Amino acid sequence: MTTTTDDAGGLTLDRLRTLLAAACEQAALPSNGAELIKFTNNAVFRLHQAPVVVRIAGSTAARVRVPTVVQVARWLEQHDFPAVRLLPDAEQPLQVEGHLITFWQYVPEVRPRPGGADLAALLRRLHTLPDPLQSLPRWRPMTEIRQRLAEPEDLSSSDHAFLLDECDTLEAQLAALCYALAPGVIHGDAFLGNVIAGLEGPVLCDFDSTTIGPREWDLAPVAVGSLRMDYPVGEHSALAESYGFDVTQWEGFPVLRRLRELKLVTSVLPVLRSNPRIRPQWEHRMRSFKARDMIARWQPYR
Structure with missing residues (x-):
């Protein structure tokens, strides 16, 4: 097995709760009863006694992006863009024992679940905002994926080698694409x-x-989700119609689909042992990805 994470240093649930308690103590927030609502490349807690969400970066790849996350959140707030907001008057990010932690205002979900047209409206607005005064990093998806491959938990040597080869192949294919839309700020x-x-x-x-990158990439996740996941039928069609561009009809879509699926496979590599509940779904994704099975359906990581 290939692993670069020490058993004692892995982000187990106990370790996460220790970090949460320490961070909340520094921020003068109550951590008792906090609910873990997500644990993939980040661990996300909802506090029970305050309308606050706490995010703990769960890997090196996630940690290096935290300063950009804070920058983007503040930029969006300056433009009154409909997005989650950082908790005011809190140190952002907060560093606790080498881990970077951010605090967010909790947004209760009180309306019907948003659909493809809702996301298209947000993306159209995002894509027309003036660029931030502080430059954002350029879109380099393979860098992020290779960072995750540098610290996997319980990944076999053969799978590790396969995924590295896939990175090389996709990197060459991406370099050869001719994009149809103007580049700029993308959600990613x-x-x-x-x-x-x-x-x-x-x-x-x-x-x-x-990052700053191709707008086609922002249109790819829902398209890939319609092909890979058991999401509601028609969400991609609604997004494409509302945005005004169907990425699946663009000649470069097969490359973006393979890239999106590679990201969905590798996103949890640094926590495969720390969060054993995701292992069965990861193994299913990995098998079908390696076999180039384009029909197999994937489920969200839980």
């Missing part, structure tokens, strides 16, 4: 799971992958 992970049905309408969340 624009699927419906990153849209919250807030009190005043849909809001965007999760800015870990926000």
Whole structure:
């Protein structure tokens, strides 16, 4: 097995709760009864006694992006863009024992679940905002994936080698693409799971992958989700119609689909042992990805 994470240092649930308690103590927030609502490349807690969400970066790849996440959140707030907001008057990010932690205002989901047209409206607005005064990183998806491959938990040597080879192949294919849309700020992970049905309408969340890059990439996740996941039928059609561009009809889509699926396979590599509940779904994804099975359906990591 290939692993670069020490058993004692892995982000187990006990370790996460210790970090949460320490961070909340520094921020003068109550951590008792906090609910873990997500644990993949980040661990996300909802506090029980305050309307706050706490995110703990779960890997090196996630940690290096945290300063950009904070920058993007503040930039979006300056433009009154409908997105989750950082908790005011809190140190952002907070460093606790080498881990980077951010605090966010909790957005209750009180409206019907947003659909493809809602996401399209958010993306159209995002794509027309003036660029931030502080430059964002350029879109380099293989860098992020290779960072995750540098610290896997319980990944076999053969699977590790296969995924590295896949990175090389896709990198060459991406370099040869001719994009149809003008580049600019992109969300980078624009699927419906990153849209919250807030009190005043849909809001965007999760800015870990926000960069300067091809707008086609922001249209790919819902398209790939319609092919790979058991998501509601028609969400991609609604997004394509509302945005005004169907990425599946663009000649470069097969490359973006393979890239998106590679990201969905590798996103949890640094926590495969720390969060054993995701292992069965990861193994299913890995098998079908290696076999180039284009029909197999995937389920969200739990």
